[in-house]
Amino acid sequence: MLTRTDIATPTSLPAEKPVVQLDGVTKRFGEAIALHEAWLKIVPGEFMTLLGPSGCGKTTLLNLIAGFLDADGGEIFIDGILVTETPAHKREIGIVFQNYALFPHMTVANNIAYGLKTRGIGADEIKRRVDEALALVKLDGFGDRKPRQLSGGQQQRVALARALVIRPKVLLLDEPFSALDKNLRASMQIELKEIQQRLGVTTIFVTHDQGEALSMSDRIAVMSAGRIRQIAAPQDIYRRPQDRFVASFIGDANVLKGKLSAVTDAVAQVTVGSLSVEVPAAPLAGLAAGADVDLFVRPEHLVPVDGDGGPAAPSLAGTVRTQVFQGGHVDLYIDLGEHAAQPVLLRSSAALAPSKWQTGDVVRVRPVSADLVAFPKQDG
Amino acid sequence: MPFSMRKSPLALAGILLVAIILGFVMLPAIVVTITAFNDKAILAFPPQSYSWRWFARALSYGDFQKGFWNGLIVTAWASTIALIVGSGFALALHRYAFSLKSTLEAVLLSPLVIPHFTIGLGLLILSAQLTVGRGFPLVVLAHVILVLPFVLRSVFISLQNLDGRLELAASSLGASPRRVLFTVTLPLLVPGLVSGWLFAAILSFNEFTATLFVSNQATQTLPVAMYNYVREYADPTLAALSVIYIVVTALLLTLANLFFGLGKILNVDAH
Amino acid sequence: MKQRPFIGWFVSPAALVALGLAAAMAAILQYSVRAYVPGSLDVGGLTLENFTALLRPLYAWAFWGTILLCLLTATFTLFLAYPVAYALVRVRSKALKSFILIASVTPLFLGEVVRTYSWMIVLGNNGFINSVLKSLGIIDRPLQMMFTTPGVVAALVHVTMPIMVIMLAAGLSHIDRNYEKAAESLGASPVRCFLTVTLPLSMPGIVAGFSTAFAWTFSAFATPQLIGGGKVNTVSTLVYQLGFASFNFPFAASLSLAGLVMTFAVIALMKRAMRPVERLGEQ
Numbered sequence A: 001m002l003t004r005t006d007i008a009t010p011t012s013l014p015a016e017k018p019v020v021q022l023d024g025v026t027k028r029f030g031e032a033i034a035l036h037e038a039w040l041k042i043v044p045g046e047f048m049t050l051l052g053p054s055g056c057g058k059t060t061l062l063n064l065i066a067g068f069l070d071a072d073g074g075e076i077f078i079d080g081i082l083v084t085e086t087p088a089h090k091r092e093i094g095i096v097f098q099n100y101a102l103f104p105h106m107t108v109a110n111n112i113a114y115g116l117k118t119r120g121i122g123a124d125e126i127k128r129r130v131d132e133a134l135a136l137v138k139l140d141g142f143g144d145r146k147p148r149q150l151s152g153g154q155q156q157r158v159a160l161a162r163a164l165v166i167r168p169k170v171l172l173l174d175e176p177f178s179a180l181d182k183n184l185r186a187s188m189q190i191e192l193k194e195i196q197q198r199l200g201v202t203t204i205f206v207t208h209d210q211g212e213a214l215s216m217s218d219r220i221a222v223m224s225a226g227r228i229r230q231i232a233a234p235q236d237i238y239r240r241p242q243d244r245f246v247a248s249f250i251g252d253a254n255v256l257k258g259k260l261s262a263v264t265d266a267v268a269q270v271t272v273g274s275l276s277v278e279v280p281a282a283p284l285a286g287l288a289a290g291a292d293v294d295l296f297v298r299p300e301h302l303v304p305v306d307g308d309g310g311p312a313a314p315s316l317a318g319t320v321r322t323q324v325f326q327g328g329h330v331d332l333y334i335d336l337g338e339h340a341a342q343p344v345l346l347r348s349s350a351a352l353a354p355s356k357w358q359t360g361d362v363v364r365v366r367p368v369s370a371d372l373v374a375f376p377k378q379d380g
Numbered sequence B: 001m002p003f004s005m006r007k008s009p010l011a012l013a014g015i016l017l018v019a020i021i022l023g024f025v026m027l028p029a030i031v032v033t034i035t036a037f038n039d040k041a042i043l044a045f046p047p048q049s050y051s052w053r054w055f056a057r058a059l060s061y062g063d064f065q066k067g068f069w070n071g072l073i074v075t076a077w078a079s080t081i082a083l084i085v086g087s088g089f090a091l092a093l094h095r096y097a098f099s100l101k102s103t104l105e106a107v108l109l110s111p112l113v114i115p116h117f118t119i120g121l122g123l124l125i126l127s128a129q130l131t132v133g134r135g136f137p138l139v140v141l142a143h144v145i146l147v148l149p150f151v152l153r154s155v156f157i158s159l160q161n162l163d164g165r166l167e168l169a170a171s172s173l174g175a176s177p178r179r180v181l182f183t184v185t186l187p188l189l190v191p192g193l194v195s196g197w198l199f200a201a202i203l204s205f206n207e208f209t210a211t212l213f214v215s216n217q218a219t220q221t222l223p224v225a226m227y228n229y230v231r232e233y234a235d236p237t238l239a240a241l242s243v244i245y246i247v248v249t250a251l252l253l254t255l256a257n258l259f260f261g262l263g264k265i266l267n268v269d270a271h
Numbered sequence C: 001m002k003q004r005p006f007i008g009w010f011v012s013p014a015a016l017v018a019l020g021l022a023a024a025m026a027a028i029l030q031y032s033v034r035a036y037v038p039g040s041l042d043v044g045g046l047t048l049e050n051f052t053a054l055l056r057p058l059y060a061w062a063f064w065g066t067i068l069l070c071l072l073t074a075t076f077t078l079f080l081a082y083p084v085a086y087a088l089v090r091v092r093s094k095a096l097k098s099f100i101l102i103a104s105v106t107p108l109f110l111g112e113v114v115r116t117y118s119w120m121i122v123l124g125n126n127g128f129i130n131s132v133l134k135s136l137g138i139i140d141r142p143l144q145m146m147f148t149t150p151g152v153v154a155a156l157v158h159v160t161m162p163i164m165v166i167m168l169a170a171g172l173s174h175i176d177r178n179y180e181k182a183a184e185s186l187g188a189s190p191v192r193c194f195l196t197v198t199l200p201l202s203m204p205g206i207v208a209g210f211s212t213a214f215a216w217t218f219s220a221f222a223t224p225q226l227i228g229g230g231k232v233n234t235v236s237t238l239v240y241q242l243g244f245a246s247f248n249f250p251f252a253a254s255l256s257l258a259g260l261v262m263t264f265a266v267i268a269l270m271k272r273a274m275r276p277v278e279r280l281g282e283q
């Protein structure tokens, strides 16, 4: 189980006052726990992503911050003020929904002006700020259209402009790009990041797409089954996952059967066959030497060892099962026999393969990275 | 009965069957139209000669004129009140949990199965007990009770088709609940409100049985006047009036179909 | 959400209307146990006489006859409305769809009096049917259709058709076409496919439509009164006569109450009885 201190450790946070702070926020729907004691601090200007599979509670967390749901426990602060009892319309939060939720009966300009009108701002000022917002999302001149006359990408920009024009304390985006096709999605990602950095607006972004999360975020909160598993910068999430779920959810991972041979405060020694590698000790806390562990190795950290000549570094022998040509590289699946339940995946430059190996060839492989992690062995 | 299968005998039989049934449905309207133009005062078929004179009589007959205006008054009040009461309750049903919710819903929908003469009789006795006369308020109350289920249904269906995130978006932009209601929810409900009101108005204008119980000479509506007429006279005046009725109603429905899609209003179109 | 803005504004008007309806029903309940004072609109003391009077042959028969009339009407309506609803949902042409919809739904909005009057012209001794038959030489003396039960049923079927079509079509329109396609691809003949897939899936619509047709027929007054012409007595015509001819409101109230209880009982029974039919498709 994660505790508050676990989560706070990995990245050094600037000691700024958080814009959004969640203290043990819990939400239940009937018997089911949709969110279990979420602790979260988001600093000014930060781009924080909530990443996790569908149904893990991301939208619930967002809705709690926005004030659309009431928490069953815990406290939410925005700008240091307790808002748990504040209704949504007084929280000053900008939201972009997955389906955009543009008001169909209003023009683009009136959609954007909506939040300004509720604040009783003068007509001239509203016009100026709406034009400014339209320019920001590169939709100058589209103000008089109705939302249904716009493409998906354009509607998305209007939604963004509408949320930003009120200068929200925090911008929330719930899977904003999942309805867009791949190319549009990539360009919207870049654009959003650009705008976010230019305005310096604190942002919470929800996605189930790890590529999106890794490329855009300052920090990522990985969620699963209503719990926040790890909060860290993208590189740290990828290189030093704190638990098994994070390690297997983010990126591809090969699981090797290892044994814990020695353990100190910081590092542990894990052996697989003749190999011996060092891993962080924290995830293995409580295990004694001799215990079975699962060693996680990223595909790009597994390399073939040249059989003839070369220094006889320790390695594992396996048989080539399948080769899959992927364009830039070749995915090589190698059966390691007793050392891994599943054939392991190795990425090789396409220039070498497929001529270099044949199915059935025996190859020797070894991990070459400082970023290996191991977790207590799990059945199945 | 797959009508889509071309030329299969089964399909042809199906088409024929539907045509015959629709013939049965439309037969009275056709017969009444022909009768309305019958020059003679006796109901006979087919007419020997034709004229417009029954239309003239229908439009100038005092009881019908009075009934028409009474009907308009009752309809305007009843359908408007039902619209306000019904949309409010539909909103509450859709959004909130509250005590007695399902009881209240069941009571308000019960006029769909309670015989109209029972409701009429009940209100009549009630008015006697409270010693209030059989004035317009009593007739309007009866009509509100009877048409409310239709308004409720129409508005509730529109609410279900309304994306709730629009309201959330509005409140996140700083709109108070009142502002959300008046700038987002209600404008988007307009088709449902209009069709609900139209339904209520048509049904109220045509309501007969309950009205027969709760109205008197001064408040009788057009259907009651027509009923009293049939009992006394057998000339085609009523046929002429019926034709006017049928034409106006079919026109209104065609318009409703054009603007709102009748299929959607009646919930017979899958989306 | 913890806040429920405007809940009072939304619910209280509806609660008032519900109260009015409940008060009217309570008034009936109260009158049904009061003694009839001949020649007066006031009522006497508490009595159960009004309910024992229901057992007199005239009323018992009228009651039973009304139930039969309702069942007959609802059954005929179901058989006539189903093909129309099916065509309405499945026909491809938009224009044809609109035509079927308007043709079958318009009568709903005409009101009972107009519709009943039209049927009087169709069924009358000098009416449409008799004239056609006579001119074709099939009959020489008019067939008596007015003031008969079949005549009343024909007109009542016409009254309940629109609502039945709407309810059946609502049910049918929510059945995924692919179920039928799947059944046919598995080798089911169109008839078998209809009986084992479409019909069971449309059962909720059938139950709703049948119950409503039953309740509407029970509620009908102008049709049995004008086309029945006193020869076909129903609960509704008796209640009216008791109220407005003899001013025996206590008895009218007890008759109404009995009718109400019966309506609810039949609807509940029907829902229960039709449940096994819904499982037809599982065999």
Ligand SMILES: Nc1ncnc2c1ncn2[C@@H]1O[C@H](COP(=O)(O)OP(=O)(O)O)[C@@H](O)[C@H]1O
Binding pocket: A029, A033, A034, A052, A053, A054, A055, A056, A057, A058, A059, A060, A061
């Ligand atoms: N209004 C609700 N009522 C009941 N259960 C809900 C409701 N909203 C969400 N849930 C449940 O809570 C869990 C988390 O949902 P959600 O936050 O929408 O997940 P995500 O956005 O990560 O896909 C899911 O199991 C979902 O079924």
Ligand SMILES: [Mg+2]
Binding pocket: A055, A058, A059, A060, A174
């Ligand atoms: Mg979600």
